Each structure stands twice: as C-alpha cells, then as structure tokens.
Amino acid sequence: MNTETLNDTLAMIDRLKTVCANYGLANDSSEYKIITESFLYKYLNDRMLYELGKLDQFKDCESVSAIEERYRGLDEDARAMLPYELGTVAIIRPEWMVSSLYNLQDDDFAKTFDTALLGIAQDNIDVYSVKAGTESITLFQGVSRFIIEANKRNDFCRSLVGSLVDFSFFDAFSQGYDFFSQVFEYLIKDYNKDSGSYGEYFTPHAIANIMARILAPAGDMNVTVYDPAAGSGTLALALAHQIGEGNCTTYTQDRSQKANEFMRLNLILNGQVGSLANVVHDDTLVSPRHLEPDGKSIKTFDYVVSNPPFKADFSQSRDQLASDKYGSRFWAGVPKVPAKQPEKMAIYLMFLQHIIDSMKPDGKAAIVVPTGFLTAKSKIELEIRQNMVNSGMLRGVVSMPSNIFANTGTNVSIIFLDRSKQYDHALLMDASKLGTKEKVGKNQRTILSDEEIERIIKTFNGSQEQDDFSVIASYDAIREKRYSFSAGQYFEVKIDYEDITPEQFHAEMDERMGKLRELWTEGERLQREIEEQMKAVHLA
CATH class of the missing domain: 1.20.5 (Single alpha-helices involved in coiled-coils or other helix-helix interfaces)
Structure with a gap:
C-alpha cells in the first residue's frame, strides 16, 4: 500500500472538514453530505480523466492538464461515444470539471457549483442512482443550501473546490480494497456515531474479514451477495473483495438514507459500480425490494451477510408484520413491543428469519447476533435455533470478545449457516478471551491482532478442536442441551491428576x-x- 498516497488522501478529507468548520458546520447534521459529495465529485472527476488517458486518442497526453485540454477539444460526436468507450465511468462535462470550476470567475459561484453537481447526477442517473421505494435518489443534491447566510455561499463553495484542486486520485487508482476501505472508514468515522440504531451499524473490519474468509475461503465465481441491513456496506464489500469484485453482484437494502449514501460511496470506491442499481433505500422487513421475477416472492442469494440492528422501534409496523401476509416469512413469530421502551424491540429476530428465507437452496450466510441469543429460552429464539439445526444448515458459531464494537457493550457472536450440504454437527468457538483493550474516544474497544484473526479463521475452516476454545458438537448433543449454541456448555471438564x-x-x-x-x-x-x-x- 502506498502510504504517501493514503496520507495525501486523508489530508484532502481533513481540508474539506476544515472548510465546514470555518463556516460553522462542524458536527452539523449536514456536514457528512457536504464532505461526501465534494469527495465523490473529485473522485469521479479524476477517475474519468484517468480512464480517458487509456484511450487511443489520449495516449500521447503527458499530463493530466493535457488530457483535460484534449477532452475539452473533442467534438460532439466524439464526446457522444465516450459512454460506450468508458463503460460505467461517470462522464463529467468539460465545464463541470474541477479545474474548470476552479478557474471560473463567477459572481454566482454557489449556483454554478450546485448546477454542476446536479447536472453530473442527472447525466449519469442510469448508473449512479439509488432506489428509494419506487423513486430514485441521484448522485448529488447540491451543497450551498446548507449555508443559511446567502452572502457566504459563494465563498464556501469556492473553498470546497479549492480544497480539491491540488490533490489527485491518479496514484490511488492503482491501490486495492485495503487502501480504499481505510479511506472510506476515515471519511465517515465522524458521521457514524449512532451505531446501535437501525441502519447505523459500522462493523469493524476484523469481523468483516473473519466472516468473509470463513464464508468463501477460496473465493467463488458468478455469485450474488446480499445484506438486508447493509448500513455503510462493510460486510458486503469485504465479502465481495474475498470472492473477487468481478465475480459477484452485490444487493443491499437499508431504511437509513445516510447509510445508503455511504453504501453507494463504498461501492464506487471499491469498483462495484455495476451493483449500484441494487442498492435500495427502504424498509427491508415491511417492503423487501429484491424480488424474484414473479414480483411476489423474495429473491434468494448465494451469500448473505448481515449485522442487523439488535433493537429498534417497529411499534408502528409490528402488527402489520405479524399479520397473515407476512406469516410465511416470519415463521417463528414477531417479538412483542416493550410497553415502556418500544425502541428495545428485539428486531434482529425478524432479520434472522428474513435471512434464512433469502438463502438459495445451496446458499451460505453469516449473521452477527447478540450472544444472549445462543441460549435464550423464549419461543422465537428457540424456534429459530431449532430451524437452523433441524434443517442441517448450522455450520458453526464464533463468540467474539466483549467491546469488539467501540460504541456498544453488547457481546456479539457470529452464526454461520450453510445449505450446500447437510450437517450433523457444528463447530462452536469461544473467542471471547482474545484481543487487547484500546481506548476509542470515551469508550473501550477490543482489538484483535492479525495472529488472533488467523487463529479464528484457521480453527473454524479446519474444524479443529482446541481446549477451552473450540469444540465440535453433534446436533444430537445440541438438542439435548435445548439447542444451546454456547461453546462453553460443550467443553470437556478436565481434572488434572x-x-x-x-x-x-x-x-x-x-x-x-x-x-x-x-x-x-x-x-x-x-x-x-x-x-x-x-x-x-x-x-x-
């Protein structure tokens, strides 16, 4: 990885944040929109120029400015051919390029900048929009409106463009997933503080890495990946990278608009532009939008990964979800809404049922759940665990260390399901004692070392039993213990003599x-x- 390029990229993001701070928008709810739109505008600008440089008519251009000048000089017919030559690369009109706006002397620059952003979004709507129910959310919505004082908007927008002009993504385009995953995490780290509420989960890369490498250790070909509560897309993108970005198509849904905007950005940065049409902003439980060709039954997938919200307020739609219309999908039942704290409805149980129904007959899944689910005796939890065992698809469970998420104290485990063969046993792992504590802001977070991550993956994929760490439990033994998935209940008690x-x-x-x-x-x-x-x- 090119450390200098990474540092330059992060510095550019910091400049954009400084502009927002200078105009009183630091920590404002609008800041993330301004930062992400400006960042993406620059990224698409440089990506187009980078790809233009590969075409025959640009190969003799020795600099970025030379490519820009050649591009400005193209006639109408040549420019009309570019979408066919560049594929899914966004096309930006010459007058809307970063350098063009930077050099423009305009008394109404804010309007010009917004017009450019909105125009780029409209020109590329067929590839770069996100579905919101039956409507579409375009790539850009403009940024000057967030400055209340109209007389400051021109200077604000000029400052944003000025923060972009001296930076180039050209060296970054040769980098891979590890590079852009770090850039993405840095870009959104200040705007993802509501983890735990619906759609705002940001799954640590350690967990994403473990899930991806256990699900598809050798990659795969021509498969689909799905996350019904995708958040910013960490899990789906990590699995897509493990499989091979060109070997899979990604499908996601989330009811959070902010999460979907982050998801779209994540896909673009990681070369998954072809999957943008499959990003849906809507309520997965009430209105699943990924359907089979008949338009009635939900679509099934080769791989499903998810870190669903554990608790959320679904009081307005709870009775609807419990009706006969949804009965076949929520076969284990719908949890009750706590009378005094409706926001603590155990909504993850609904996602577990939805995920099982979204798996192909030979599909695989990995789901993050609260560790309490592994032994819970309530009807819904027990029936879901029974389904996983009695259908022969429970491959195993990994219980993670506490505080693996910096902003929630809930202990979590990962459940791995596999319908590609009939299992009669599961590997249960207690990794809760691994990791080291690290302060993240005001919270403590457990960090897994590379060696610990490798141990988890190799032990699981190799079906290895290790004292007080992993055990192979037969389905019969699991049934005898009331379908408990807790590894500790199956460890052999040893007395040293x-x-x-x-x-x-x-x-x-x-x-x-x-x-x-x-x-x-x-x-x-x-x-x-x-x-x-x-x-x-x-x-x-």
Whole structure:
C-alpha cells in the first residue's frame, strides 16, 4: 500500500472538514453530505480523466492538464461515444470539471457549483442512482443550501473546490480494497456515531474479514451477495473483495438514507459500480425490494451477510408484520413491543428469519447476533435455533470478545449457516478471551491482532478442536442441551491428576494440617480480643 498516497488522501478529507468548520458546520447534521459529495465529485472527476488517458486518442497526453485540454477539444460526436468507450465511468462535462470550476470567475459561484453537481447526477442517473421505494435518489443534491447566510455561499463553495484542486486520485487508482476501505472508514468515522440504531451499524473490519474468509475461503465465481441491513456496506464489500469484485453482484437494502449514501460511496470506491442499481433505500422487513421475477416472492442469494440492528422501534409496523401476509416469512413469530421502551424491540429476530428465507437452496450466510441469543429460552429464539439445526444448515458459531464494537457493550457472536450440504454437527468457538483493550474516544474497544484473526479463521475452516476454545458438537448433543449454541456448555471438564508417593501425600497433609492449626489458634486469639473489648464497652 502506498502510504504517501493514503496520507495525501486523508489530508484532502481533513481540508474539506476544515472548510465546514470555518463556516460553522462542524458536527452539523449536514456536514457528512457536504464532505461526501465534494469527495465523490473529485473522485469521479479524476477517475474519468484517468480512464480517458487509456484511450487511443489520449495516449500521447503527458499530463493530466493535457488530457483535460484534449477532452475539452473533442467534438460532439466524439464526446457522444465516450459512454460506450468508458463503460460505467461517470462522464463529467468539460465545464463541470474541477479545474474548470476552479478557474471560473463567477459572481454566482454557489449556483454554478450546485448546477454542476446536479447536472453530473442527472447525466449519469442510469448508473449512479439509488432506489428509494419506487423513486430514485441521484448522485448529488447540491451543497450551498446548507449555508443559511446567502452572502457566504459563494465563498464556501469556492473553498470546497479549492480544497480539491491540488490533490489527485491518479496514484490511488492503482491501490486495492485495503487502501480504499481505510479511506472510506476515515471519511465517515465522524458521521457514524449512532451505531446501535437501525441502519447505523459500522462493523469493524476484523469481523468483516473473519466472516468473509470463513464464508468463501477460496473465493467463488458468478455469485450474488446480499445484506438486508447493509448500513455503510462493510460486510458486503469485504465479502465481495474475498470472492473477487468481478465475480459477484452485490444487493443491499437499508431504511437509513445516510447509510445508503455511504453504501453507494463504498461501492464506487471499491469498483462495484455495476451493483449500484441494487442498492435500495427502504424498509427491508415491511417492503423487501429484491424480488424474484414473479414480483411476489423474495429473491434468494448465494451469500448473505448481515449485522442487523439488535433493537429498534417497529411499534408502528409490528402488527402489520405479524399479520397473515407476512406469516410465511416470519415463521417463528414477531417479538412483542416493550410497553415502556418500544425502541428495545428485539428486531434482529425478524432479520434472522428474513435471512434464512433469502438463502438459495445451496446458499451460505453469516449473521452477527447478540450472544444472549445462543441460549435464550423464549419461543422465537428457540424456534429459530431449532430451524437452523433441524434443517442441517448450522455450520458453526464464533463468540467474539466483549467491546469488539467501540460504541456498544453488547457481546456479539457470529452464526454461520450453510445449505450446500447437510450437517450433523457444528463447530462452536469461544473467542471471547482474545484481543487487547484500546481506548476509542470515551469508550473501550477490543482489538484483535492479525495472529488472533488467523487463529479464528484457521480453527473454524479446519474444524479443529482446541481446549477451552473450540469444540465440535453433534446436533444430537445440541438438542439435548435445548439447542444451546454456547461453546462453553460443550467443553470437556478436565481434572488434572498428579501421581505422588504415600510419603509425599502424608507430608502434604501434615503441612496443610499445620496451616489449619495456625488459623484456628489465630481465630481463637481474635475471638478473645473481641470479647474483652465488648466487656470494656459494657463496663464503661
């Protein structure tokens, strides 16, 4: 990885944040939109120029500025051919390029900048929009509106463009997933503070890496990947990278608009532009939008990964989800809404059922759940676990260390399902003692080392039993323990024995009896002192 290029990219992001801070928008709800739109605008600008440089008519251009000048000079027919030559690369009109706007002397620059962003979005709507129900959310919505004082909008927009002009993504385009995953995490780290609420989960890359490498250790070909509560897309993108970005198509849905905007950005940065049409902004439980050609049954996938919200307020749609219309999908039942705290409805149980129904007959899945699910005795939890075992698809469970998420104390486990063969046993792993504690902001987070991640993956994929770490439990044994998925309940209890001679035994006993006599003597002395003190108090 090119560290210098990474640092330059992060510095550019910092400049954009500084502009927002200078205009009073630091930590404002609009800041993430301004930062991500400006960043993406620059990324698409440079990507187009980079790809233009590969075409025959540009190969003699020795600099970026030369490519830009050649592009500006193309006639209308040549420019009309570019979408066919560049494929899914966004086309930006010459007058809307970063350098063009930067050099433009315009008394209404804010309007010009917004017009450019909206125009780029409209020109590329067929590839770069996201579905929102039956409508579409375009690539850009403009940024000047977030400055309330109209007389400051021109300078604000000029400052944004000025923060972009001296940076180039050209060296970054040769980097891979590891590079852009770091850039993406840095880009959104300040705008993903609501983890735990619906659609706002940001799954640590360690967990994403473990899930991807256990699900598809050798990659795959021509498959589909799905996340019904995708958040910013960490899990789906990690699995797509493990499979091979060109070997899979990604499908996601989430009801959070912010999460979907992050998801779209993540896909673009990681070369999954072809999957943008499959990003849906809508409520997965009430209105699943990925359907089979009949338009009625939900689509099934080769791989499903998800870190669904554990709890959320679904009080308005709970009765609807519990109706006969949804009965076949939520076969284990719908949890009740807590009367005093509706936001604590165990909504992850609904996603578990949805995920099982979204798997192909030979599909595989990995789902993050609260560790309490592994042993919960309530009807819904028990019936879901029974389904996983009795259908022969429970491959295994990994219980993770506490605080693996910096902003939630909930202990989590990962459940792995596999319908490609019939299992009669599962590998249960207790990795809760791994990792080291690290302070992240005001919270503590557990960090897994590379060696610990490798241990988890190799032990699981190799079906290895290790003392007090992993055990292979037969389905019959799991049934006997009321379908408990907790590894600790299956570990063999071992008692260490040491052979000693009769002389050693008597010597050990004499030593221990001597210590006991000393303790008894000391106890009697203390008792006498207490009695004497009590008499003195009484006489006084």
